[in-house]
Amino acid sequence: MSEPTPITQLRRHLAQLGCPARPARRIADEMADHLADLENAARHEGLSAADAAARAAYELGDPATLAEQHVAVLQRERWWGRHPRLGFGLVPLFAAPVLWILGWALAVTIVVHVSRWGHFGRLDFSGPVIFGLGVLAMNATNFALLALIALWFCRLARRSALGFRWALLACAICSGYGFVSYVSLAPHSFTVGLWASAHYWRDVPGQFTPWANAAVPLLMAGAAYARQKRAIAEADEGEPTKEPA
Amino acid sequence: MMAPMKPPNPIFMNGVPELLVLRLLSRRAMYGYEIVKEIHLQTQQALSFGEGCIYPCLHALEGEGLVRSRREKVEGRSRHYYQLTPAGKKRLATMAAEWERTTTAIAAVMGGQHV
Numbered sequence: 001m002s003e004p005t006p007i008t009q010l011r012r013h014l015a016q017l018g019c020p021a022r023p024a025r026r027i028a029d030e031m032a033d034h035l036a037d038l039e040n041a042a043r044h045e046g047l048s049a050a051d052a053a054a055r056a057a058y059e060l061g062d063p064a065t066l067a068e069q070h071v072a073v074l075q076r077e078r079w080w081g082r083h084p085r086l087g088f089g090l091v092p093l094f095a096a097p098v099l100w101i102l103g104w105a106l107a108v109t110i111v112v113h114v115s116r117w118g119h120f121g122r123l124d125f126s127g128p129v130i131f132g133l134g135v136l137a138m139n140a141t142n143f144a145l146l147a148l149i150a151l152w153f154c155r156l157a158r159r160s161a162l163g164f165r166w167a168l169l170a171c172a173i174c175s176g177y178g179f180v181s182y183v184s185l186a187p188h189s190f191t192v193g194l195w196a197s198a199h200y201w202r203d204v205p206g207q208f209t210p211w212a213n214a215a216v217p218l219l220m221a222g223a224a225y226a227r228q229k230r231a232i233a234e235a236d237e238g239e240p241t242k243e244p245a
Numbered sequence: 246m247m248a249p250m251k252p253p254n255p256i257f258m259n260g261v262p263e264l265l266v267l268r269l270l271s272r273r274a275m276y277g278y279e280i281v282k283e284i285h286l287q288t289q290q291a292l293s294f295g296e297g298c299i300y301p302c303l304h305a306l307e308g309e310g311l312v313r314s315r316r317e318k319v320e321g322r323s324r325h326y327y328q329l330t331p332a333g334k335k336r337l338a339t340m341a342a343e344w345e346r347t348t349t350a351i352a353a354v355m356g357g358q359h360v
Contacts, residue, residue, distance in 0.1 A: 023304075026325070027300070027304075029323045029325075030277060030300060030323075030325055031296065031300070032322070032323075033276070033277075033278070033319075033322045033323060033324050033325075034277055034278050034281075034296055034300075036322060037278040038278070059295075059296075060296055061295055061296060061297050065297055066296065066297045069297045069298070069300075069301045070300065070301050070304065072301065073301040073304050073305045073308070074304075076305065077305075077308045
């Protein structure tokens, strides 16, 4: 099996470090062009094709180090990249509940507005079918909000070229928050809050186990991990480096 | 075949690649390989900033809005040309003045020896 080209190795390292796709493509393009120029220069000096390729690869440097240097620049460009401990360790502790409450405020506002529409307003919400659908919608909304918050942190980590581990940390915090938060629907009342005890959820009507809430952000972290793995696999497949003219 | 080891750059080089890159780009639009070669040539091989230094430096300067890039197809390859922005020209003037002041001060301490 032939050894991967320096550009394929560079692509792989960039993907492993969590470099976003667009800058990774650009860096690989520029480095491929540079490598071809180095090879051309070596050929003009009279080296054979193999020697020219070997010297160009040597002059280009270690692909892993190159990738680290490029990713460091991308990280410095964003606040989240410069302060990952703060951004993904501390901010989620405060941002997750705030975003969750804001999300619920928006959802409730929408429901209140929609309930004033013609036929919808005449529905009997204390009926078992409608109530059951309401509970289902409530839990779906809660899962969606938790997923969106976790996805937002995953996206920030990716755009800041920070890689998977910081996304995982933020998702773990969101997961913990998902575990202790609850929403409950009863006829004529809707409550959001935090668990006072680990078994409290059993007494709240229409509430899923808190493990389901906790699992949602972790599923998003799993999706982020799968995405990074796919990026690494694509980098391995990589386009062949173009031959110098 | 291995090329000879590149001599290391002096340790007091903070900010120097940025200054040289901005200076070269103030003359004309250039691409990364050209910049690396030009620095090597113009400093008579005393300074050699590799790819791992120049490209991240170019990207950082672009991120700060000091240079902008455009992509061109050359011999079937994608090539990024960089050129200075007005903000880059201002930064170059500031950095060049700082450099002048620093080298003059160091020369004074070194007692007329070249630094």
